[in-house]
Amino acid sequence: MNQRPVRFRIGAALRHGLAAAGLILALAAPHAALAAATKGPDTVADTAALVMDAVVNISTSQTVAPSRSVPTPDLPPGSPFEEFFEEFFKRRQQQGDDQGPRRVSSLGSGFVIDPAGFIVTNNHVIADADEIFANFADGSKLKAEVIGRDTKIDLALLKVTPEAGKTLTSVKFGNSDMLRVGDWVMAIGNPFGLGGTLTVGVISARNRDINSGPYDNFLQTDAAINRGNSGGPLFNMDGDVIGINTAIISPSGGSIGIGFAVPSNTAVPIIAQLKEFGETRRGWIGVRIQQVTPEIAESLSLGRPRGALIGSVTDDGPAAKGGLKAGDVVVSFDGKEVKDMRALPIIVADTPVDKEVEVVVVRKGEEQKLKLTVGRLDEGDAPRAAEAGEKKPDAPAPTAGVKLLGVEITELTPELRTRFKIKDELNGVVVLSVEPGSVAAERGIAAGSVIAEVNQEATQTPKQVQDRIAALKKEGRRSALLMVSDPQGQVRFTALPIE
Structure with missing residues (x-):
């Protein structure tokens, strides 16, 4: 029987045992020159000697109930x-089944970024710890305090006080954007309590989303990382930190050479904020977004799926004040291309609060440039996409309406507004029923939903919907883009095929 892969945080804080991952090089090229290029560096000893002393073992203890x-x-x-x-x-x-409070300990890794004693590690390594110590390669042990932590990126900044007359070895961050798939990297950490362990591998992939948070943008590597490596550095061949080792994917708890690291270019601004403020200060613009599917791209004449589709805009938020509207597709933000929905929250979060930026949107097939001032994200809330596919219970048996695209619609009367508990500010046509097994049903449209727009044109009557769909057919369109709201006012867009 095939096992379903399971994702693990690799720190001892999660207490999963992970087996070492071997690195296998396939040297099947027939030409000597190609074989020489694929065998990797002859040695990393010189680079390792420069950075090894900056890597520390993070040990923690806590009292459990x-x-x-x-x-x-x-x-x-x-x-x-x-x-x-x-x-x-x-x-x-x-035998003492009811024991009193007891102390437990765990191990992880970290690295010194400043001789003054600042150390970077993963947040999950030190989470809930009562005491934290940094153990150095020379055998010294210093108590650490938490300067700040970021649970969304899983980073923490610690501070130790160096012994009198002693200078700590530190390392610097490199530019992770310069990495290519296939570039050699080395990981140093504390796997299974074996301090100062070095492994070598390559960058296997970039920009990985492993569904661990709203800002996933991991580097993937096959360098062996194991239990205790969490929070340790991933170096390039120049000895610069280009990632912080954080997670692996494993079918059964053993490493299979698929590890993930937070890119240095993601970590650096977060660490700077933790150092200055003791907390993160992310950018926020106040929009709810969703993915641009091929059907939506065709409906909006985008040519190909790209950008982030705005489902709704927060009243009085930065986006609303800047003129952004539901139905806009953001394709550029502050000079950076928005390739897909996932890219926008990452770009916005990295933008300084109170900065005025230019936003390029596609509105009704044409690009427009707008300006807005970035606000600050309330860390209690995270940006999220429209929850397409959410099912809602059907309402009581409706009156007859017009059937099209797998739904039955009618005008939104006061009686129907009361029946479906639809907010007063919502306008459009109301869905009375949905054909079981239809595309509309699969995409979460339910009785009580309100269709406010068809291809970015407001609709108040079923005839307007029919006329708009007929026009789309005449234009040769394959799908119709609907702006749909649930009775509580949560808006999203969905494209339905035109039969």
């Missing part, structure tokens, strides 16, 4: 298992 005893099952008198269970639980109690 006492365990609770399991009550003896209430069995009927004379049950064949009564005597067995009584003896079993009596023995457990004699």
Whole structure:
């Protein structure tokens, strides 16, 4: 039976045992020159000697609550298992089943970025710790304090006080954007408590989204990283830190050579904010976005799927004040291309708060340039895409309406507004029913939904919807883009095929 892959954070804080991942080089090229190019560097010893002392072992301890005893099952008198269970639980109690608070410890990695004592690691390495220590290669051990942490990127900044007269070895960050797939890298850390362990591999992929947070943008490497490597550095061949090792993918807990690191260009501004403010200060513009699918791209005459489609705009937010509207497709932000929906939250978050930026949007087939001033994200909220596919219960049996595109629609009357509990500010045509198994049903349109626009034109009556769909057919369009709202006002866009 095939096992479903399971994703693990690799720090000891998660306490998963991970086997070492081997690096296998396929040297099958027939030409000597190509074989020489693929065998990798002859040695990384010189580079390792320069940076090894900057890598530290992070050890933590914490007090955990006492365990609770399991009550003896209430069995009927004379049950064949009564005597067995009584003896079993009596023995457990004699062995001290109810223990008091106890201390547990864990191990991870980190690295010094400033001789003054600033150390970078993963947040999950030091999460919930009562005490944190940095153990150096020379055997010294210094107590560390948390300067700041970022749970969304999984980073933490620590500070130790160097011993008098001692200068700490530090490393500097490199430019992770310069990395190419196939470039050689080396990881140094503390796997299984074996401090100062070095492994070598290559960059396997870039810009990986592993669904660990809203700003996923990981480097993927086959350099062996294991339990205890979390928070350790990933170096390029110049000895610059280009990533912070954070996670692996594994079917059963053993490493299979698929590891992930936070890129240095993502980490550097976060670490700078933690150092200056003790917290992160991310950019925010106040929009709810969704993916541009091929059907939506065709409906909006984009040519190909690109950008981030705005589903709704927060009232009085930076985007609203800058003139952005629902239905706009953001293709550029502050001079940076927005390739897809996932790119926009990352770009916005990295933009300084209060900076005025230019935003390029596609609106009704034409590009427009707008300006807005970036606000600050409330860390209690994270940017999220429209939740397409969310199912809602059907409403009571509706009156007859017009059937098209797998839905039955009618005008939004006061009676229907009350029946479906539709907010007063919503306007359009209301969905009375949805054909089971239709594309509309698969994409989450349900009874009570309100269709406000068809291909970015407002609709108030079923005839307007029919006329707009007929016009799209005449234009040779294959799908119609609907702006759909649930009764509570959550807006999203979906494209339905025109039959």
